Amino acid sequence: MVKLVYCVTKKAGLTDEEFFRYWEKTHGPIGARIPGLRKLVQSHRLTVSGDKHRPDYDGMAELWFDDVEALLAARQSPEWKSSTEDEANFIDHSKVAYFVSDERTILHDSQTSKEQKTSIAPMLSVRNGARAVEFYKAAFGARELFRIGDEGRGVVAQLAVGKSEFWVADESPEHLNFSPESLGGGTVRMVMVVDDPDAAFERAVAAGASVVRPVEDQPYGWRVGRILDPFGHHWEIGKPLGEGG
Structure with missing residues (x-):
């Protein structure tokens, strides 16, 4: 599988609470309707006590597809257009970065867990x-x-x-x-x-x-x-x- 990674910054005038709530509750269901989308994950920025560094982005979205062809096909769909148009309501498009990735897992919790994984398959x-x-x-x-x-x-x-x-x-x-x-x-x-x-x-x-x-x-x-x-x-x-x- 491949994923499209978006790094996003909130639109000027929105509070963190307004931005994150709109992104998850309003925009999330719109993006979830994109055809061929296998998984949609939003990562919301957290404020860490004592951390004086202001990150360049307020969050990250990950859109998972079976392959690059499925991603390209999705980008031609009306659902993709609707999702992109809605972004103007809460995202500063001048500060968006994105890339397509092929994930490589270096460490998974199953490697550190003492509990043996059991599965049954016909x-x-x-x-x-x-x-x-x-x-x-x-x-x-x-x-x-x-x-x-x-x-x-x-x-x-x-x-x-x-x-x-x-x-x-x-x-x-x-x-x-x-x-x-x-x-x-x-x-x-x-x-x-x-x-x-x-x-x-x-x-x-x-x-x-x-x-x-x-x-x-x-x-x-x-x-x-x-x-x-x-x-x-x-x-x-x-x-x-x-x-x-």
């Missing part, structure tokens, strides 16, 4: 791992984190959708790993929680999934639909009602 057995990987990329926007093998001798791949990870592997009957196509059905069901179930559902169907149940509001408090992917795995796509409208 592994989906399929008949054609290479095709399955491409389907999950197209259907869910999955990113490929790790891969071994090829179409001729089988594939094992680690994929991620957002912050959630799962594995895909060609079935291996000799190791008692069978695909739903071999078994005549699956034994598990994947559940994907997203902000816009309708759009995610339509994307999966357009990529080749079959509709099992359309996206609908359910009496148990979810808006959810169910698809069957081309490799026999069932996916429920939805979110709790009341989240994000």
Whole structure:
């Protein structure tokens, strides 16, 4: 991922409180609507007791995108234009600095923590791992984190959708790993929680999934639909009602 870093200074006439409140509460939701934006972080300047140095900037914004192409596409959007126009209400544009960065983590708290990280990720057995990987990329926007093998001798791949990870592997009957196509059905069901179930559902169907149940509001408090992917795995796509409208 790449991020666009903005160093900003408040507009003349605004107090610190007015500047930071507008930036977070009013401008923040406007910027969050930019298409392709994966993460938006604001860093607000703190006044440290005893520090006589006045920093050149009052804060920093970080806008995260999948890659440079996604950033460039976002800059052409109406949402980007709206965000830029709103900046005139609280930012001094004559004192803005920005750059695009590729982050390098030198130290992470997991390296200093004594607590061992534990995670669980499903592994989906399929008949054609290479095709399955491409389907999950197209259907869910999955990113490929790790891969071994090829179409001729089988594939094992680690994929991620957002912050959630799962594995895909060609079935291996000799190791008692069978695909739903071999078994005549699956034994598990994947559940994907997203902000816009309708759009995610339509994307999966357009990529080749079959509709099992359309996206609908359910009496148990979810808006959810169910698809069957081309490799026999069932996916429920939805979110709790009341989240994000």
